[in-house]
Amino acid sequence: MKKLKKRLQDSLMKTKCNNRTDLEALPSSNILKMEPPSTSTKPKNNKKITSLLSNGLGWAFQKKLCESWKDGALWCMTKYKPVAKKVRPINQPIPQTLNPPLKRPPLSRDPYETPLTPHPPEFTPTERITEERLKVLNFGPKDFLWEEEVKLFKHLIVKREKVLAFDTEERGLLKHSYGLHSIIQVVDH
Secondary structure: OHHHHHHHHHHOOOOOOOOHHHOOEEEOOOOEEEOOOOOOOOOOOHHHHHHHHHOOOOHHHHHHHHHHHHHOOOOOOOOOOOHHHOOOOOOOOOOOOOOOOOOOOOOOOOOOOOOOOOOOOOOOOOOOOOHHHHHHOOOOOOOOOOHHHHHHHHHHHHHOHHHOOOOOOOOOOOOOOOOOOOOOOOOOO
16 A cells, blocks of 8 residues: 555656545545546535545645546556455245235225216315415426316315325324234344
8 A cells, every 4th residue: 555655646746636626535444445526516525635634645645646537547446345245135025924915994985976076166275284285285287287177186185184194293104904014024144
């Protein structure tokens, strides 16, 4: 590492880098890693610069690294990882007995016996559904739906107002008549 650092310092003495935000060199414990400069105009994190300075790379050397990276004189060097240390995920199907499928609960009425009204009433705010909360909902792009269709959507939202939760206090849980809690299997490490 010392030889590499010395060779880089010697070869970079002729170049200059005047933009402090272009620096993105991140040294690790025993390997010098380089990342290409980003095109964003946001200032970089000062923690990166502080970490570089604490690892013995002075500001002048950092400028040289920055310019050399732009010129293409530096390579990205990473540590070799042996195949024995490779993480291999395990693909196993979840047994159906562990998480049974959701059930269709019995309905108190037939949904097809009460068709939608062709002339929905004007929207009247309720305790849960207000004008401010309706503005959060997206009914599609402008002029995507007719006015009567938007009125019908608002009418249905008011009729089924307990379905939507706008706050965490209004959020509920799935009834056990629909299905039990899902159990997610994990692999022991």
